[in-house]
Every structure is written in structure tokens, then in C-alpha cells.
Amino acid sequence: MHHVDLAGLTIDTRHYIGGERVASAETFESVSPIDGTVLAHIARGGAAEVDAAVAAARAAFPGWRDLGPRGRGEILHRLADLVEANVEGLSQLETLDNGSLLRSHRRGVMPRVAMNIRFFADWAMNELHHPVWQTRGHDNVVSWDPSGVAAIITPWNAPLMLATWRIGPALAAGDTVVLKPAEWTPLSASYFADLCTEAGMPPGVFNVVQGFGAEAGAALVAHPGIARIAFTGSVPTAKSIARAAAENLTPVSFELGGKSPLIITDDADLDIAVDIAIEQYDNAGQVCLSGTRLLVHESIANEFSARFAERAAAIVQGDPRDEATQIGPQIHQVHLDRVAGFVERATAEGARVVVGGGRNDALGGLYFSPTLLTGAKAGSEILTAEVFGPVLTMQTFSSDDEAVEVANATEYGLAAVVVCGNRERAQRITKNLVAGTIWVNCFFVRDLAAPFGGSKKSGIGREGGVWSFDFYADVKNTVYAPAGWKE
Ligand code: NAD
Numbered sequence: 001m002h003h004v005d006l007a008g009l010t011i012d013t014r015h016y017i018g019g020e021r022v023a024s025a026e027t028f029e030s031v032s033p034i035d036g037t038v039l040a041h042i043a044r045g046g047a048a049e050v051d052a053a054v055a056a057a058r059a060a061f062p063g064w065r066d067l068g069p070r071g072r073g074e075i076l077h078r079l080a081d082l083v084e085a086n087v088e089g090l091s092q093l094e095t096l097d098n099g100s101l102l103r104s105h106r107r108g109v110m111p112r113v114a115m116n117i118r119f120f121a122d123w124a125m126n127e128l129h130h131p132v133w134q135t136r137g138h139d140n141v142v143s144w145d146p147s148g149v150a151a152i153i154t155p156w157n158a159p160l161m162l163a164t165w166r167i168g169p170a171l172a173a174g175d176t177v178v179l180k181p182a183e184w185t186p187l188s189a190s191y192f193a194d195l196c197t198e199a200g201m202p203p204g205v206f207n208v209v210q211g212f213g214a215e216a217g218a219a220l221v222a223h224p225g226i227a228r229i230a231f232t233g234s235v236p237t238a239k240s241i242a243r244a245a246a247e248n249l250t251p252v253s254f255e256l257g258g259k260s261p262l263i264i265t266d267d268a269d270l271d272i273a274v275d276i277a278i279e280q281y282d283n284a285g286q287v288c289l290s291g292t293r294l295l296v297h298e299s300i301a302n303e304f305s306a307r308f309a310e311r312a313a314a315i316v317q318g319d320p321r322d323e324a325t326q327i328g329p330q331i332h333q334v335h336l337d338r339v340a341g342f343v344e345r346a347t348a349e350g351a352r353v354v355v356g357g358g359r360n361d362a363l364g365g366l367y368f369s370p371t372l373l374t375g376a377k378a379g380s381e382i383l384t385a386e387v388f389g390p391v392l393t394m395q396t397f398s399s400d401d402e403a404v405e406v407a408n409a410t411e412y413g414l415a416a417v418v419v420c421g422n423r424e425r426a427q428r429i430t431k432n433l434v435a436g437t438i439w440v441n442c443f444f445v446r447d448l449a450a451p452f453g454g455s456k457k458s459g460i461g462r463e464g465g466v467w468s469f470d471f472y473a474d475v476k477n478t479v480y481a482p483a484g485w486k487e
Contacts, residue, residue, distance in 0.1 A: 004040045007092030009191055014043045015210055016193035018056030019203025024049060028212070030186050033099035033329045033366050034319060042186045045211035050178070050219040053207040057149040057176040058225055060204030065146040065174045069124035076121035076171060079199035083114040086195065090160065090188060095320050097187045098156055099329045099366070100283050102321045109161050116164035119448045120172035120468060128469060137482040144473035146174025148227030151220045151250075153213075153241070154189075155233045156182035156331055157286040157388075163189055166230040166253075169468035171205065175228065178207045180217050182233075184332055186210050213237060224248050228472055231255070232288075234386075235457050253471045254460040255288070255453060257386040258414030261407035262291030263429060265400065266299045267421030269441070274307050276419060276443045277392070281315065281370045284327050285339075285390035288458075289437070289444065291417040293383065293410075294372075295403050298396040305354055305374070305394060312355045312370050318363060329366035330389060336366045339389030343371060346382035346393075351375050354394070384410050400425065404432045413455030417443055436462070 002023060004011050014021040027041035043049075064072065083090065090113070091105030100109070131142050150170040154163045163179055170177050181189040189208050196206045209216045217237075221229050222244040231241050232255040245252050262280065264273045280290045296304050320328030330336040340359060347353060356371030370390040376382045382393055397403040407416060416435040420426040430438045436453045439445060446452070453462035461471055 006039060006096060006187065007089050009086075009089040009093055011040060011093070011187055011190050012194065013040050013190065015045055015049050015053070016190070016196075016206070016208040017049065017053045018059075018207070019197060022049065022052065024211075028183060030097060030184075031332075032096050033331050034096065034321070035365065039096060040187060042190075042210050045209040045216040047215075047219040049209045049211070050216055050223060053178045053209045054149055054220075054223050054225040056204035057178050057207055060202055061146070061148055061176045063202055064171075064176055064205045069121075069128070069172070069174075072172060072174065073121040073125045075199055075201050076117050076168075079195060079201065080114040080118040080121070082195040082199055083110065083117065083192075086191075087111065090191065092321075093191060094160060094185075094188050098159055098185045098331060099320050100158070101325060101328060103323055104283075109158065113160050113164045115448065116161070116168040117171075120169040123169075123449075123465065124172040124469070128466070135479070139480040141478045141480065143476045143478065144173065144469045145476050147472060147474045148175060149225060150175040150177050150228040150230060150472055151223070151226040152177055152179045153217050153220065153229070153231045153233065154179070154181055156185040157283060157288070159185040160188040160192060162232050163192070165463070166232070167206065169463065170228070170230065170472045173469050173472035175472050176205045176207075178209060178220060178226070180209050180211065180220050183210075183212050218244065221245060221250075222247065226250060228253070230471070251471070252460055253453075253463060255463070256414070256457060256459045257388070257412060258288050258290070258454065258458050259293060259384065259386050259410040259412040260289060260291045260415040260417065260435065261293045261295050261433075262417040263403045263407060263419065264294065264296045264300070264304060265403075265418075265420040265425065265429075266297035267425070268297075268300070268419040269421060270300065270304060270307065272441055273304060273419040274311055276417060277308055278311050278315070279443050280392055281312070281327055281390045284330055284368070285370075286331060286388055289415045291415065291443070292387065292392050293407070294392055294394040295406055296394055296396055297403075298398050301394070301396045305372070308372065309355045312372060315370050317360055317367055317369065327370060327390060330368055331366070333366065335388070336368060339368055339387055339391060342382055342385065342387045342389070343373070343391055346373055346376055346380065349377055349380055351377075351380075351382060351393070356390070379409075386412065400429055404429060408432075408434050411457040414458035415439070
């Protein structure tokens, strides 16, 4: 009744609170975007389940805090080992639930899930040095004290990867966690909870409340018992969470949407440029960091777009479990309709379709063809709003200054990509771009030690390396006088 067998794993569909499984009176369906199969009926939590989970996390906090980085690290490494031992099952499960490529999960995403846990456990043990310096003979000693319960709310586009990117540092920092996964992709978090039990994590250190944003999510972020809110998702949701957080002055870390530019200068290596541009369709365009606005120097625009269109037309779209597939389905009918609506409005306003342009009728279901639009009006919706689907736009520029100006002309500032043949020129361009991450002649190279986050409406705060600990911990300075010591 409360279990379902999927991908060779047994998934418990209830919440995970205080190390126990807890049911709710109501459930919701988890549907596979691959073919519409109902995969499971998941417990639909609300304020009562959130209260119980926060209470369990608060009760577990002193013990987890007092284990220290080494004690916690042992458990976290066992957890990472278990993720690694379950890469195949987790990959298949995540593909069923969110439609991303199975081979990406196997080779990249799930190993990274393990690394999200291992890396921050190691950082807490080895890299978090407590700086000491002197002021008129007084010692300043800085420490990162665990802060309490971290509420973590995550989206559906890379469910377990994005959850563990927050859970890893939060637990390593000594906080306990209540996770509310996205309602379109609840399954991997549920299985991950079992791995926490198996790793010997004390009950209540990690908790999962399943359910909808307006119910479980809203109750969690408004809870006075939480110390931190780490949210990954959209700007409208972030605004509502910020309002709830204001009531308790709960610190927030927001990783939000993007509308990132991909600038291609006239001296760029076009092979690299086309490769990188095609990569922007990865995960069927459902990637916050995607450089969806191609800004191409006018002198190479024709050649670039011809070469790009040829490559885009050859992209293999289909079942994400097939090894040959490059692009799978959109996550949900609601989302597909939203993506299609953006393209319909843009073309009605005069944008021209270079490639794709609509649903993939040959495949049916939730498949949207990789699309490139040109000729969109400056300032129009398609050039400013996040589509979050396999839809790119192309604009041309005649000077680097113009490219930078157009690149910065959105309310977002998550990432930017520059393809350029000259390093000094690239430096001049990147200097004036407003973005949390910029890639030059590359894309998606991510180091967990590097700061990650968004400028402008793309986020608040940075995580990665010490920046994560700065957020999850209470950073404290203790000043010791040179006098007054009796021994
Ligand atoms: P979303 O904002 O709709 O939902 C995200 C999560 O918030 C879900 O778990 C949802 O249930 C919850 N939620 C919704 N309303 C809530 C409320 N009132 N209170 C508390 N929680 C609530 O976003 P989505 O559609 O799931 O994800 C797509 C968005 O996420 C895109 O904008 C994308 O760019 C962004 N994203 C950003 C990053 C990043 O690192 N910057 C990474 C991935 C996705």
C-alpha cells in the first residue's frame, strides 16, 4: 500500500520524519513524463507533517551538532558510498520520474550526487580552518557554528542533484534538514531517505515532507522553528518565500531562474561555438543555467546559424532511456503548454523559426522540438522571460559593447557564456557582464569549491566551498583578551 517497486528499487511513498515513515490522509500522483504512466501515489503533506518534521529535526540537532565534523563526516561518507552503490537504480528512477537522459544520470548526475555529500563532509573536516588574528593583543577566533534546522525546497529539473547540493553542505555544517521536494518529482528523495537510515544517520537529522508548494512548502518556510531556508526554483515562488521568511527574519539562500546570454564574437572558433550552443538544449532546455539567448556577431551570423540549424535538425529526440537519445520530453503537460505558448506568442509577434518551432508531432506526448527563433522584437517576452524549454533565440550585434549591453538587458543574472578567440577581448567582455557564473569557450564546468549563485533576480547569496558554510552556519567571532588568565 505504501510501497511501489520501480527501477528495481522499493520506494516508500510516505514522508520520512524522525527516521520513521509517516502517511498522510491524502495522496497525489507522480506521473512519468516519458509516457504518462502513474508511477506512485505520494503522501500529500501539509502543516501537521511540517510541524512534526521540524520538531524531529530540532530534537536531533544538538546530537548532530555535537558529533562534530569528523563524526558527521563518517556518516556522510557512508551515505555517499550508498549513493554510489545505487547509481543504476537511482538513475533509472530519476529518469522515470523526470524524463532526463538515463545515460546522463548514470555517468554524470548520480556520481555528482555522491560528490555533493562527500565534498562538503571533507570540506568541514579539512578546509574549514578557524582563522585567528590579533587586535591590540586580543585574539579573534572565527568559528562556523551549526545554526539549527535548514529548510530545503527544490525544483523538478534535476531533483536529487539539486537537493543534495543543499543537503550536503547543510548536514556537513552540522544543521539538521527538512526537505520538501518538487511535487512533479518526489521519488528519488524518498529513496534517498532510506539510504540515510542505512548509513546510520540518527533519526531526525534528515527529514522529507512530500507535497505541494502552496501546502507543505508554504508551511515549512513560514515555520518559526527553522534557522535557514535554501530554495531553488522560480522567481515568483521566491518572492512568496521571502515574504514568509521576513516574518521570522529567517536567512535565505535563493537559486532562481535565468535568461543567460551566449555571446559569440567574430573571431570565435565556430566549431566550439556551435558545440556549446547545441549544449544549451541539454535536459530538454530545462536547465536554469542555459545560455538561451545567442548573441552572434553580425559578420558570422549567417554561417553560424546555418551550421547550428544543421546540427539542431539532426538532434535525436525520444525516450530518455535510449542510449542514442539526446533530448527527452518536457516534465509535464502544464509545462509543455507553457513552453509552446512562449513560442506561439513570439512567432505571432514576428519572430522567425530557424529550426523546430513546436511540439514534436511524430513523437506526441510531451516532446517539444529543439527550436531556434530569430527576429524577435527587442524587449519582447521571448527575449526577456525564462522559457525553461528547448527554445533558443538569436540576435546579432556589431560591437562588443553592444553585445554586453544586450546581454545585461534582462532582470536575470545567473550565468553567461562567451565564445571568443582572444583572451584579452574575452576579459573585457566578461568584466562588464552581470552574472554569477561566466564560462569562456566552455560550458557547465562546475567546481564544488567555487561560488555559485545568481545576480539580480537570479538569486540571493552564493553557495559552494566556504560560501555554503557561511550560509548554513552561524559565523561567530570570539575575542580573547591578553589579560585575566589565572593559569
Ligand atoms: P517552482 O518555484 O515552481 O517550485 C520549486 C519548489 O518550490 C517546488 O518544490 C515547489 O513545490 C515549491 N513551492 C512552490 N510554491 C511554494 C510556496 N509558496 N512556498 C514554498 N515552496 C513553494 O520552480 P520549478 O518550476 O519547480 O523549477 C523551475 C525553476 O527553478 C526555474 O525558474 C529554474 O530556472 C529554477 N532553477 C534554478 C536553479 C539555480 O541553481 N539557480 C536550478 C534549477 C532550477
